[in-house]
Each structure stands twice: as C-alpha cells, then as structure tokens.
Amino acid sequence: MLKIYLRLWQVNWSEQWQYRANLLMYLLYWLVSPIVYLIVWITIANSQGSVNGLTANDFVTYYLVLLIVDQLTSDITIHILAYKIQDGTLSGDLLKPIHPILTNTLVNNLAFKALTLMALIPIWILLSLFFRPDFSAVSWSSLLLAVPAVIFGFLISFLLNATITCLAFWTTRVYSISEFYYALVVLFSGQFVRLELMPPLIQQLSQYLPFQLFLYFPIKLILGELPPQLIMRSFIMDVIWLIVAFLLFNWVWREGVKRFSAVGA
Amino acid sequence: MRHAFRLILTFLKVNLQIALAYRLDTLVNIAINLMWLGWELFSLSIIFNNTDTLGGWGVGELIALLGVFRLVNTLMAALIWPATEKFNSSVRDGSLDYTLLQPANSLFLISFSRIVIWRVWDLALGFILVAAGLSISGGTWTAFSLLSFIVLVMTGMLVIYSLWIVLVAATFWFIKFDNNVTILQALLDTGRYPATIYPPWLRLIVTFLVPIAVATTVPLQALRGDLSVGQILLFISVGLVAFLFAYQVWRAGVRRYSGASS
Numbered sequence: 001m002l003k004i005y006l007r008l009w010q011v012n013w014s015e016q017w018q019y020r021a022n023l024l025m026y027l028l029y030w031l032v033s034p035i036v037y038l039i040v041w042i043t044i045a046n047s048q049g050s051v052n053g054l055t056a057n058d059f060v061t062y063y064l065v066l067l068i069v070d071q072l073t074s075d076i077t078i079h080i081l082a083y084k085i086q087d088g089t090l091s092g093d094l095l096k097p098i099h100p101i102l103t104n105t106l107v108n109n110l111a112f113k114a115l116t117l118m119a120l121i122p123i124w125i126l127l128s129l130f131f132r133p134d135f136s137a138v139s140w141s142s143l144l145l146a147v148p149a150v151i152f153g154f155l156i157s158f159l160l161n162a163t164i165t166c167l168a169f170w171t172t173r174v175y176s177i178s179e180f181y182y183a184l185v186v187l188f189s190g191q192f193v194r195l196e197l198m199p200p201l202i203q204q205l206s207q208y209l210p211f212q213l214f215l216y217f218p219i220k221l222i223l224g225e226l227p228p229q230l231i232m233r234s235f236i237m238d239v240i241w242l243i244v245a246f247l248l249f250n251w252v253w254r255e256g257v258k259r260f261s262a263v264g265a
Numbered sequence: 266m267r268h269a270f271r272l273i274l275t276f277l278k279v280n281l282q283i284a285l286a287y288r289l290d291t292l293v294n295i296a297i298n299l300m301w302l303g304w305e306l307f308s309l310s311i312i313f314n315n316t317d318t319l320g321g322w323g324v325g326e327l328i329a330l331l332g333v334f335r336l337v338n339t340l341m342a343a344l345i346w347p348a349t350e351k352f353n354s355s356v357r358d359g360s361l362d363y364t365l366l367q368p369a370n371s372l373f374l375i376s377f378s379r380i381v382i383w384r385v386w387d388l389a390l391g392f393i394l395v396a397a398g399l400s401i402s403g404g405t406w407t408a409f410s411l412l413s414f415i416v417l418v419m420t421g422m423l424v425i426y427s428l429w430i431v432l433v434a435a436t437f438w439f440i441k442f443d444n445n446v447t448i449l450q451a452l453l454d455t456g457r458y459p460a461t462i463y464p465p466w467l468r469l470i471v472t473f474l475v476p477i478a479v480a481t482t483v484p485l486q487a488l489r490g491d492l493s494v495g496q497i498l499l500f501i502s503v504g505l506v507a508f509l510f511a512y513q514v515w516r517a518g519v520r521r522y523s524g525a526s527s
Contacts, residue, residue: 036455039467043462173293
C-alpha cells in the first residue's frame with residue numbers, strides 16, 4: 001500500500017510541477033486577501049492603541065501563521081475531481097483496484113500543497129521582515145501540538161470537500177454548492193478576522209461547526225493562546241468531525257458510484 | 266459611431282439569448298452574488314464595530330468604495346474575463362483570422378462580442394451602493410466633486426482596460442502566455458479598502474504597476490475633496506495616454522500575428 005502511495009506521489013508531483021507558473025499565479029491570488037485584512041486591522045490597532053485588547057502584533061502574528069496553516073489545511077478536491085465525474089473520465093480510475101479519492105485525489109492535494117509551500121516560504125520570510133512579528137508567545141510544545149491539529153484540520157476539510165464534490169454524481173451545479181460551502185468557511189473559520197471580534201452568535205456556532213478546526217484552532221494553538229481544557233475540547237471536536245466527515249463521504253461516494261454511468265460508455 | 270452602437274446592441278441581444286437558455290443558472294448566480302454582497306457588508310460592520318474610521322474614512326465612504334469596487338469587478342467579470350478566454354484560444358488555434366477579416370475594428374470585436382449579461386444586475390447594485398454610501402457618510406459634495414468622481418471612475422476603468430489590452434496583446438509575442446490576466450484579478454481585492462492605508466510598496470504596486478487603486482480609491486478621494494484640480498487633470502491625461510499607448514501595442518501585435526493555421 002505504501003508503494004502505491006509513493007508511486008502516486010511521483011506521478012502527481014511531476015504533474016503539478018508542469019503547471020508551476022499557474023501555481024505561482026494561484027498563490028499570488030490567494031495571498032492578497034489575508035495581507036489586505038492584516039493591513040486593515042493593524043491600521044485600526046495602531047490608530048487607537050488596541051482593538052478590544054488586541055495589539056497590532058496580535059494581528060500580525062495571527063495572519064502570518066494563518067498564511068501557513070491555510071496552505072496546509074485547505075483543499076483543491078473540487079478542481080481535480082468534479083470535472084472527472086462530469087466528463088466521465090472517472091471510469092478509468094474506477095477500474096483500478098484502489099479507492100480513487102482516498103489515494104490519487106488525496107496525494108494530488110498533498111503534492112499541490114508541497115509545491116505551493118515551497119513557493120510560499122520565501123514570500124513568507126519577506127513578509128516577516130516587513131511586518132516584524134513578535135513570536136515570543138510561540139513555544140516548541142505549542143508547535144508540536146499543532147501538528148496533529150493541522151493534520152486533523154486537513155483531513156476533515158478534505159473529506160467534506162470530497163463529499164461536496166461527489167454531489168456532482170447528481171447535479172451539474174456542484175461548483176455553486178461548493179461556493180456556498182466556501183462562504184460558511186469564510187464566516188466560521190476565522191479567515192477574515194480573529195473569531196473574538198465576530199458577533200457572539202457566530203462565535204458560539206463556530207464552536208460546534210468543523211470550520212474553525214481548519215484555521216482558528218490550529219492558529220490559536222500555535223500562538224499559545226488556548227487554556228488546556230479548550231485544547232482538549234477542540235481535539236475531541238476534531239475526532240468527532242473526522243468520524244462524521246468520513247461516514248458522510250463514504251455514504252455519498254457509495255451511492256454516487258452506484259448511480260454513475262459514464263458519458264460515452 | 267452608429268455602426269458601433271448597432272453592433273453592441275446585436276451583441277447584447279445574442280448574449281441575452283444565451284443567458285435565457287440557462288435561466289436557472291442565472292438565478293443561482295444572482296443568489297451567490299447577493300450572498301457575497303451580504304458577506305461584504307457584514308465584514309464592514311465587523312470592522313466598524315471596532316473603530317469609527319479606517320485611515321480617516323468612515324463607514325459610508327467605505328460602502329461607496331465597495332460600490333465602485335463592484336463596478337470595476339463587473340467590468341472584469343462581464344467583459345474582460347469572457348473576452349480573454351475567447352481571445353487566448355483564438356490566437357492559439359488560429360480562429361482569430363475570422364475576427365480580423367470582419368469589417369469592424371478588431372479590438373472592438375474582441376472586447377464586446379462576449380458579454381455575461383446577468384452582470385448588468387451587479388452594475389445596478391454597484392450604483393445603489395455608491396448612492397447609499399454617500400448618503401450615509403453625509404459628507405458635503407459639490408457639483409464639481411460629483412462630476413470629477415464620475416469622470417475619474419470612467420478614467421480608472423479606461424486605465425484597467427488599457428492594461429488588459431497590453432496584457433492580452435502580449436499573447437501575440439508569447440503564445441503560451443495564457444495567464445495574462447490573472448495578475449489583474451489577483452490584485453483586484455486590494456480595491457475593497459482605501460489604498461491610503463497600504464504600506465508604500467503596496468500602494469506603489471496598486472497605483473502604478475497594476476492600477477486598481479486608480480479606479481477605486483482615486484475617484485472617491487476626488488469626491489471627498491482630497492485631490493487638487495491639477496491631480497484630477499493628471500489622472501485623466503494618464504488614462505488617455507494609457508489607452509492610446511495600449512492601442513498602439515495592440516496594432517503592433519495584430520501586425521505580428523500570422524495565423525496558426527497558415
């Protein structure tokens with residue numbers, strides 16, 4: 001099984017490497033919003049000393065960590081899978097004796113991540129030199145704890161996205177559905193601003209939803225801002241949502257493949 | 266001129282028929298569009314729950330800025346994206362020949378033959394946001410500041426359109442340059458907030474290199490009375506020069522084009 005993954009990694013890595021110019025453009029596109037939000041909030045923090053007790057440095061560190069965590073936990077499944085279901089090329093994958101999503105699509109995601117991260121790191125260093133974050137609150141133990149949190153976050157995000165992509169078995173409007181899903185991510189994950197500054201209702205809802213596990217929880221964990229019982233609670237949410245997402249995906253995938261009749265077959 | 270006007274009307278009609286064939290998609294698109302508008306207003310309300318001004322700009326002015334931003338965004342989504350898609354593939358496969366052979370200006374045909382018609386709705390929303398923002402801000406503006414605002418919005422659009430022409434014409438020299446417009450789209454998001462809050466390097470990029478701010482921040486600055494008459498005239502002449510320059514680049518590119526099939 002490990003050999004299969006290794007081989008898939010080689011194939012997907014070279015496939016992604018072909019499109020490195022596109023990848024760089026994608027990275028640029030994706031970088032702009034967080035940097036703009038960062039500038040907006042430090043402008044406010046600097047003009048009045050602090051925002052709700054948060055200093056400019058609290059925003060700088062938050063968004064700089066967000067850049068890395070978002071790259072690690074986000075997911076491109078809809079772009080690499082939906083068209084295969086729609087134009088029928090999925091049938092080739094279905095013939096192979098391995099689960100096409102949990103192997104090929106997963107590894108493709110990881111190869112994409114590795115490449116974008118390679119390009120992101122020099123940019124990130126430049127941004128750090130410019131914004132001069134004070135990372136003294138970050139400790140080795142918080143970084144170590146963040147590793148499982150990021151892996152959980154990515155797996156949940158991947159499975160939920162794969163579930164939505166599999167709706168392509170039923171409807172051609174899967175990209176619109178995915179956009180609604182993305183709006184929920186924007187609202188509840190802490191992508192726009194630290195959730196502390198969101199209205200109380202959003203904060204409360206986000207505790208039970210999976211989206212803050214992609215960004216807000218790992219970031220706060222790295223910054224060492226969470227008390228132990230909240231860390232425990234969030235990891236329990238991680239486990240629960242991973243199980244829910246896996247069961248959901250499995251069900252939608254099984255029903256979808258049953259319905260699937262490839263175009264031109 | 267009358268000829269061009271009739272052509273645009275025909276293009277609108279054809280594209281309206283295309284849109285009507287996909288009615289449900291049009292409705293879904295409008296719903297998604299409204300959803301993002303809701304989010305944009307909500308994010309502004311979060312910002313202004315924590316502060317009274319952002320770089321000296323109040324909430325009304327930022328709503329008006331959002332309106333201008335959406336006008337520029339409509340220009341991108343309704344005209345520039347579909348035209349680019351068509352253009353890039355037609356250079357690669359040689360079907361640009363048919364466009365060049367037609368008895369009308371080639372740049373005109375490329376720019377306006379594809380229009381995403383439901384975006385007209387977005388245009389209306391942009392105007393509503395500008396009007397609402399202005400009335401909330403309660404600022405005092407004169408006939409002159411309103412006029413310079415309108416002229417500068419059009420100038421800004423012209424500058425972005427000119428940059429697009431240059432980027433797209435680059436395809437004549439570099440056939441594989443099909444990422445040509447992404448840079449424009451990537452920096453577009455900076456237009457949601459006043460460029461005056463950006464650090465100098467970013468302000469330089471969005472003013473001179475990829476002039477998003479010229480189309481978004483600058484018109485509102487004129488409306489607020491932040492710009493002198495000289496500056497306003499400067500921006501207008503920059504817009505005109507940019508367009509004339511871009512048009513020459515386009516013509517040089519067309520002369521270079523030899524058709525993929527021949």
